Amino acid sequence: MKNKILYTIIALSSFLVIISCGENKDNAAAAQEAPPAPFPVTQLQIKTVTGFTEYPATIEGVVNSDVRAKTSGYIEKVYVDEGQKVRKGQVLFKLETQSLSQDAGAAKARINVAQVEVDKLIPLVEKNIISAVQLETAKANLAQAKANYSGVSANIGYATIKSPIDGYVGSINFREGTLISPSDARPLTTVSEIDQVYAFFSFNEAQYINHLQRSEGATKAERIKNSPDLSLILANGKMYSEKGRIQTSTGQVNQSTGTIKIRAAFDNPNEILTNGNSGRIRFPIEYKDAIVVPQTATFEQQGNVMIFKLGEDNKVETAILEIEGTVDNLYVVGSGLDVKDKIIISGVGKLRNGMVIAPQDTTFEEAIKPIATLFRN
Template sequence: MRPINLSHGSGMLRAGALSLACALALVGCKGGNGDAQAKAPDKVEAESVPVEVAKATRRSVAASYSGTAPLEARGESQVVAKTSGVALDVLVEEGQQVRAGQVLVRLDAARASLQAAQSAAQMHKLQNEFARAQQLMAQKLISAADHDRIRYDLENARAVNRLANLEVSYANVVAPISGVVASKSIKPGNFVQINTPIFRIVDTSRLEMVLNVPERELAPLKAGLPVQLKADALPGRTFLGEVDRVAPVVDSGSGTFRVICSFNGEGVLQPGMFGRIAIAYDNRADALVIPRTALLEGEADTAVFMVKGGKSQRVPVELGYVDGEWVEVRKGVQLGDEVVVAGKNTLRDGTVVSVIGKPVASAKTATAKPASNKQ
């Protein structure tokens, strides 16, 4: 038999023990890593979206029809010369206020005055002849035909004299209406032809705005309803008027009715100014309202985002009247509900939100008591 080498066996045993220890150490390291991974959160909490909200409140809202149109003068007149002549005096300028019957221009009336004098002389001559003819007719010294001829000649002379005097009066060109001289096309010394426009006068004491209203919107619009006007040329000011009249016939081409609103010019409004008006035809004193900015745009149905439990919730709503920046809610929102007015474009149903201006609430509440620090 061969002898056993004990020293060689003991070395192999030591090498095996060392390998086993390394393996156990590796297992221990892996086990430690596993515990660390187990302690990590299952999922990362989503970041909240900052939003601004407003509460549904109650206030008075008015139902109104809005429209835009230029202002027009209710009265306007082209002043024309009714006779020809040289302008001796031009008594008014553009922008000047005039009254009906006021003399604007004096034309040369020398020729018309001479014709009036001639016709007056002929008329007086025939008046004397007719007086003698009546005496002779009473004495039957003149025929009835001669008497009638003289009478007809006298009537004709009187008409010629009246016409001549009318021509003399036309030498004074007067304002047909009261208003403001909007334009002037005459200077002293100009020769004016008959029927030539020389002035344009507009009555700015009462202005009108004509709206073409679709027939589906016409029913609540009646004469006498109050109207608010805002003119682009006068920012920050609101003018009050009323519906003056509603045209009784629909325009077959456009399918609209003409609604005419009237306003007091107040010395500020001018014809041609572009205005935006609102005709208030109903009022609700205690309506539930939210800002118009809360409404979602581009949606198939009308809806808003409300904040409930720190998350957004899409809620369909039924609207009533719209009054400026407010809109009445008939269904879907209760008094005090918070609706998103800013930041809603990035929201989805159930998005975690943080309300700007409010403290952020923790998503999880700690239940464990802090450990005491004992030495």
């Protein structure tokens, strides 16, 4: 009886194994017969695109003239206010001149005394009563007295301090009653001409070399002349209305920072910009006849930017890209692709190297169109 039960169990087990194997074969056959998954692909095209790189910038007036005292004295009057527009020669400060006037009176008196002495000696020399040396000494004393008077008179003139240029008054560092002198470290104020302003920014060494190589010209001056127009983003985030141009560069790498200082000029007809402003230079970079791909078609692996391209028999294969630049949602490809290639533009996370797909052709313009960002309240 026991043997019959054992034989029955063995027979049943064998039957189930046979059925299971059959099912697995059927599933495998079904999997092999499943059609390839569809993925959108596009044929690469050559395009010319322009990207932008931003650099922090500081703004200065084309002319910034420090106003300093040429003589010592107490400030008696300040005639202007900070930010005021002034003309060349306009009085800005007046120093107290009472003591200088007293010095001028004394110097004038010494001139008179010396002149009397000269006048007295002239006839005596003519009559040979005294030697000519005494007269020459008196004349020297007269010249010295006149020089002293001229110096005091100049100081009186220096007490009236005028603007050296047309422009705008900056911070006034000293007020009425302050004793000032020519040796003061800080100027009385600074007058800035801002009809045009300079924007200073810096390239690192690689950026500077790239800029020179992209610009046309046989010399540095020609390449600077052929540089593209620049935009300026103001501190409030808005774009400045006027375009700027690079005028010059130091041409030398600062060993401390590894950068090269660049100077650009912007017209300032509405006087929006002033000395000390900050902003960001927006520098355009044109990539001519470049291969571009949408960033969404790429993925990163071990620090490399990679993409799937369509190979023979609709098999996908990976390619490592060398990225030359970024323009909006696109990568500018330096190497890794040929214009004859077709690439898979979406769903790359589901792909594996060597996988067969059903390619769905998409126009290149549609493939590189930015994806709209949706916001939900």
